[in-house]
Amino acid sequence: QQQVKQSPQSLIVQKGGISIINCAYENTAFDYFPWYQQFPGKGPALLIAIRPDVSEKKEGRFTISFNKSAKQFSLHIMDSQPGDSATYFCAASLDYKLSFGAGTTVTVRA
Amino acid sequence: NAGVTQTPKFQVLKTGQSMTLQCAQDMNHNSMYWYRQDPGMGLRLIYYSASEGTTDKGEVPNGYNVSRLNKREFSLRLESAAPSQTSVYFCAGQGSYNEQFFGPGTRLTVL
Numbered sequence: 001q002q003q004v005k006q007s008p009q010s011l012i013v014q015k016g017g018i019s020i021i022n023c024a025y026e027n028t029a030f031d032y033f034p035w036y037q038q039f040p041g042k043g044p045a046l047l048i049a050i051r052p053d054v055s056e057k058k059e060g061r062f063t064i065s066f067n068k069s070a071k072q073f074s075l076h077i078m079d080s081q082p083g084d085s086a087t088y089f090c091a092a093s094l095d096y097k098l099s100f101g102a103g104t105t106v107t108v109r110a
Numbered sequence: 111n112a113g114v115t116q117t118p119k120f121q122v123l124k125t126g127q128s129m130t131l132q133c134a135q136d137m138n139h140n141s142m143y144w145y146r147q148d149p150g151m152g153l154r155l156i157y158y159s160a161s162e163g164t165t166d167k168g169e170v171p172n173g174y175n176v177s178r179l180n181k182r183e184f185s186l187r188l189e190s191a192a193p194s195q196t197s198v199y200f201c202a203g204q205g206s207y208n209e210q211f212f213g214p215g216t217r218l219t220v221l
Contacts, residue, residue: 002152009150032208043114043200043212044153089152093208096141096160097168100152 003027004092006101014109019077021104023090026071032093035064035075037086038103044089048075080108112136114213116201122219123191131186131199131216139203142184143168143210144176146197153200159184191220 005024013019023033034049050057050064050073057064063076077084085108090101117132135142140161145153145168155168159178173195175187188195196219202210 004152006152034209036212041215043202043214045212046209049209096204096208097143097155097158098153098210099169100154102150102152 002102003099004090004101006090006104008104009102010105010107012107012109013077013080015080015082017080017108019075019080019084019106019108021075021088021090021106022072023074023092023101024070024072025092025099027092027094028071030092030094030099033064033066033073034091034093034098035062036089036091036100038089039086047088077106080106082108082110084108114201114203114211116199116213116216118216119214120217122221123188124221125192127191128187128189129191130188131201131218133184133186133201133213134182135184135201135203135211136182137203137205137211138181139205139211140181141204142178143202143204144174144184144186145200145202146170146195147200147215148197156186156199188218191218193220196220 035047036044037047038044061078066073091098114135143158144156157176162181199216201213
């Protein structure tokens with residue numbers, strides 16, 4: 001059973017719009033929450049990450065929001081661009097081992 | 111600086127055949143990992159190695175074995191391949207801040 005639940009499975013957004021991907025977890029011992037971006041035929045690449053003592057982290061157009069009490073975190077992609085079309089995975093780390101969500105395929109329409 | 115490299119890129123096996131997937135890193139990572147990726151399931155940890163000379167099971171280890179040959183190399187072996195092992199396999203190394211760096215993957219089909 002998946003320790004990290006991710007939604008939606010896929011989403012389509014217009015160029016310039018906001019993409020939002022949500023993840024939820026149960027194990028409060030997780031201590032690191034990264035997001036990975038994967039293009040077809042490539043390995044996942046780290047996009048942005050947050051630790052549970054921080055509620056928000058922003059890097060360029062990508063923002064993680066973290067709600068420790070709700071055991072939820074989300075990725076916001078602002079001003080979405082066609083080059084952002086990819087599959088995004090959330091993950092949670094415990095003892096340096098990652099548990100991944102099932103992934104969200106984002107399609108940005110020009 | 112090639113990062114994490116994997117060989118082969120593609121492989122087709124018949125049921126019962128064996129093979130070894132190779133992974134090497136030049137980023138001086140202590141910890142290395144093997145994952146499999148299947149549609150709708152994200153990435154699942156098969157085995158990991160926290161340091162040279164140690165290995166441990168992940169979430170889905172059945173049907174696999176690993177060897178941490180030295181700090182650079184971490185191989186995954188399928189002794190008797192089954193169709194359920196058709197997947198994309200990724201090797202990763204862990205950096206100083208908990209981040210993992212992934213290789214390009216091996217696409218394996220078992221007929």
